[in-house]
Amino acid sequence: MKPKRVPQPPLNPALRDPERHEFWPGFITAVIGAVLLFAGARHLTGIDTVEGGSAWETQLIRAFATSGLQYADRMPPPAPPRLDDPDASAEALDRWAREQAAAAPPSWRIRVDLGAKQACPT
Amino acid sequence: MECPVPQCKQREPTQLGRKLSRLRPWVQTGFLGVWLAPLGQWLHGIPGCVFHCYSCPLSSFGCPVGIAANTAALLPVAFEIPYLLIGMLLLVGALGGSIVCGWACPFGFVQDLLGRLTTRKIALPGWVGHFRYVVLVGLVLLLPLALGFKGIPFEEQVVSICRLCPAGALEAGVPYSVQSLLAGNAWLMSGLKTGILAAFLVSALVIHRPWCRIFCPLGGLLALFNRFSLFHLRFNSKECIECNLCRTRCPMGVKVDQKVNVSGCIRCLECATCGALEPCFAFPKETSAATPREPPPSKPSTAEPPDS
Numbered sequence: 001m002k003p004k005r006v007p008q009p010p011l012n013p014a015l016r017d018p019e020r021h022e023f024w025p026g027f028i029t030a031v032i033g034a035v036l037l038f039a040g041a042r043h044l045t046g047i048d049t050v051e052g053g054s055a056w057e058t059q060l061i062r063a064f065a066t067s068g069l070q071y072a073d074r075m076p077p078p079a080p081p082r083l084d085d086p087d088a089s090a091e092a093l094d095r096w097a098r099e100q101a102a103a104a105p106p107s108w109r110i111r112v113d114l115g116a117k118q119a120c121p122t
Numbered sequence: 123m124e125c126p127v128p129q130c131k132q133r134e135p136t137q138l139g140r141k142l143s144r145l146r147p148w149v150q151t152g153f154l155g156v157w158l159a160p161l162g163q164w165l166h167g168i169p170g171c172v173f174h175c176y177s178c179p180l181s182s183f184g185c186p187v188g189i190a191a192n193t194a195a196l197l198p199v200a201f202e203i204p205y206l207l208i209g210m211l212l213l214v215g216a217l218g219g220s221i222v223c224g225w226a227c228p229f230g231f232v233q234d235l236l237g238r239l240t241t242r243k244i245a246l247p248g249w250v251g252h253f254r255y256v257v258l259v260g261l262v263l264l265l266p267l268a269l270g271f272k273g274i275p276f277e278e279q280v281v282s283i284c285r286l287c288p289a290g291a292l293e294a295g296v297p298y299s300v301q302s303l304l305a306g307n308a309w310l311m312s313g314l315k316t317g318i319l320a321a322f323l324v325s326a327l328v329i330h331r332p333w334c335r336i337f338c339p340l341g342g343l344l345a346l347f348n349r350f351s352l353f354h355l356r357f358n359s360k361e362c363i364e365c366n367l368c369r370t371r372c373p374m375g376v377k378v379d380q381k382v383n384v385s386g387c388i389r390c391l392e393c394a395t396c397g398a399l400e401p402c403f404a405f406p407k408e409t410s411a412a413t414p415r416e417p418p419p420s421k422p423s424t425a426e427p428p429d430s
Contacts, residue, residue, distance in 0.1 A: 011379060013362035013398070019355065019383050021404040026352035029216035036209030047200050057206055058167030061184045064192040064276075065166050065176035071199075071275055110199045119177040119294065 048111045055112040068116030072106045135367070139395030146224070146390060150231040157182055157228050169207045171214040172227040173333075173340050175287065177294035179301075186211065187262055187340050191283050195266035195276035215347030219354065219383070223334060223341045224390035229289045230334055236326035237373070244329050245375055251335060251386045254342030257283070262339050285312075288333060291319035330373045334388060345385035352404045355382045355394065362398035371395050 043057040050070065055063070063069050135143075157174045159165075162182035170183030186207055193204045214222060223230055237243070261283045269279045276282060284290055295311035296319075302309040311319075325332040334341050348354070369379040371392040376384060378393045393399045 011364075013357075013359040013364060016357055016359060016362075017381070018357045018359065019381065021350055021352070021354045021356075021383070023352070023404040023406040025350040026216045026347075026404055027406075029347070029350070030213055030352065033209045033212030033214075033216060036205045037213060038209075040205030040207075040209055043205050045200070045202050047202070056167075057202070057204070060167075060202065061169065061189055061204075061206065062167040064189055065181075065184055067277060069196075069275065069277075073273070074275070110196070119179070119298065 048108050050111055050113045050115070055114075059112055059114060063112045063114075063116065065119070066116045067118040068113045070111050070113055072109050072111075075106070135395040136397040139391075139397065142391045142394060142401075147231075147234070149225050150228075150234070153226040154228055154231070156226075169204075169210050171210055171222050171344075173229045173289055173338060174227070175290040175293040177290060177298075179294070179297050181293070187287075188284055191262050191266045192276050194263045195270035195274075195279065197267055198270045198273075211343060215344050215351065217352055219348035219351035219389060220341060220344040220387060221351075221353060221389035223338075223344065224388040227334075227341075229292075230331060230388070232292070233326045233331045233333060236323065237330050240327045242328070246329060246335055248375065248377070248386055251342070251345075253336050254338055254345075257337050258339035258342055261286070283339070285315065286318060288319050288322035291315045291322075295319070330375075331388070335374060335386070341388065342385065345387065348383045348385060348387055348389070351383075353389075354402065354404065355387075355389075355391075355399050356402050357382065358398050358400055361400075362396075365396065367396040368393040368399050 040057050044054045045057055045060050047055050047060060049055045049059065153172075157170065157172065158178070158180040159182040160180045165182045166176060166184050168183055169186045169189050171186065173187065174181055174183070174185060176183070176185040176188055189204060189207050193202060193207070196202060266276055266279060266282060269282075270276070276284075279285075291311060295315055298309070299311045322333060329335070366379055368382075369377060372378050373390065373392060374386055374388055376382070376386045376393075378387070378399065382393065382399055391401055394401055
């Protein structure tokens with residue numbers, strides 16, 4: 001099926017702006033983009049990794065896609081000793097509870113798990 | 123090849139325009155091999171320049187919109203400037219403007235294919251394109267930031283661009299739902315996301331590229347570069363015979379007969395079929411040469427205003 005023809009408005013082609021683009025604005029913007037790309041590839045963020053050390057920006061972006069961000073206030077507490085374990089007596093449970101109560105909050109607020117592979121759940 | 127404009131005896135589509143029109147689907151197919159490269163998942167740390175969900179099992183690059191939203195949500199906890207994302211967008215935008223939308227975007231390609239199934243299309247007014255900037259500022263930047271200040275990580279935010287995105291539904295939600303069903307698990311994509319995907323698929327049949335024209339924040343951002351990008355479309359008044367083939371061919375409803383390097387354009391180059399609009403690169407030598415203008419004619423110029 002042929003497209004429906006749009007009627008020509010009363011424009012004069014000779015009056016129309018040729019829309020010629022200048023070279024330098026586009027070129028300078030492209031150079032800034034290339035520099036930022038290079039800087040980003042070499043950028044160490046202020047966010048730690050689980051393994052220790054700062055995460056590269058590329059690792060942070062990968063963490064977005066793989067559910068690799070860990071928030072300190074959302075980390076589950078360590079599991080208590082198993083009760084069916086013969087070594088885990090009531091004394092061990094008490095010790096675990098005391099350790100949990102006395103445990104200082106983690107020094108980090110957020111960190112990157114480089115081994116995360118789960119797809120983003122959204 | 124016959125001219126697609128009925129009763130048009132004045133002009134045949136140009137050789138270059140016909141070649142570009144035939145070439146575009148093949149280039150789009152070729153780019154699928156870049157974006158859907160399961161062996162290239164190590165590139166997940168680099169933002170792509172097209173709208174493609176990074177949760178897709180086959181995706182290679184990171185989704186720029188998802189990265190922007192995640193970074194905004196992270197801001198209250200850790201201030202990080204996304205140099206890679208900004209650099210990629212500046213570089214791609216300055217080189218070609220929104221040409222990646224027309225020639226490389228996989229989600230745009232899906233919409234192009236869906237649009238071929240039906241011939242009658244609903245025309246949208248040009249101002250709906252401004253809603254893309256509402257999505258960009260509101261849903262991609264401000265909302266994740268506000269919820270981030272409330273201490274809600276991006277993954278737990280109930281309303282976010284990723285939870286509403288039809289590309290994510292199609293490219294990640296559907297494959298993971300099928301995988302989950304085959305494995306006997308109960309995980310399925312949410313009803314909201316399924317509904318958005320269904321609405322999008324239906325609308326793509328009757329509106330050409332509805333996501334790109336109304337909602338796409340990435341396309342809206344890249345289209346801002348159309349006004350000064352190195353690659354652009356130039357109007358040659360000597361070639362124009364006022365046949366209006368350019369505007370008739372434009373699938374995005376841009377008033378290309380008045381102004382072509384505008385934010386509604388995806389640089390599909392269908393308008394170049396007429397020969398008066400020429401795809402070209404800006405070179406430093408050309409900037410000093412003034413365009414010779416013909417003397418003002420007697421014809422009035424009282425057309426409707428061009429799209430923004």
